[in-house]
Amino acid sequence: MPTNLAAQLFDIDGLLLTKVESDYNTVTLHVEMERQKQPCPECGVLTDAVHDYRQQKIKEVSILGKETTLILRKRRYVCKSCCKRFPEKNDLLSRYARMTARLTNQICGKLENEYSLPDT
């Protein structure tokens, strides 16, 4: 699976799809932002030091009748200059509502291509 698939699907640069779990009833998409230097909101110094991670579950609409969940691994950075801890900039949550419809359409299109039923 190409790692930039999520960035394409969500139209968010730097969003990585790290894992897809799928069984009969459910699809789980694991996504996270690419790690990159962030300006400290306090002092402006660039840092890429990670403080910690939190997981956030986002309920999706169903894909092909499967219950679908996004698991977003949110990263917090720590400034090495002033020790300020701050969350990464993440467009996924703010743009999520707008993206949902498009994501669903694109994933459905891909799945239908991959699993297309023979004409009867």
Ligand SMILES: [Zn+2]
């Ligand atoms: Zn700082």
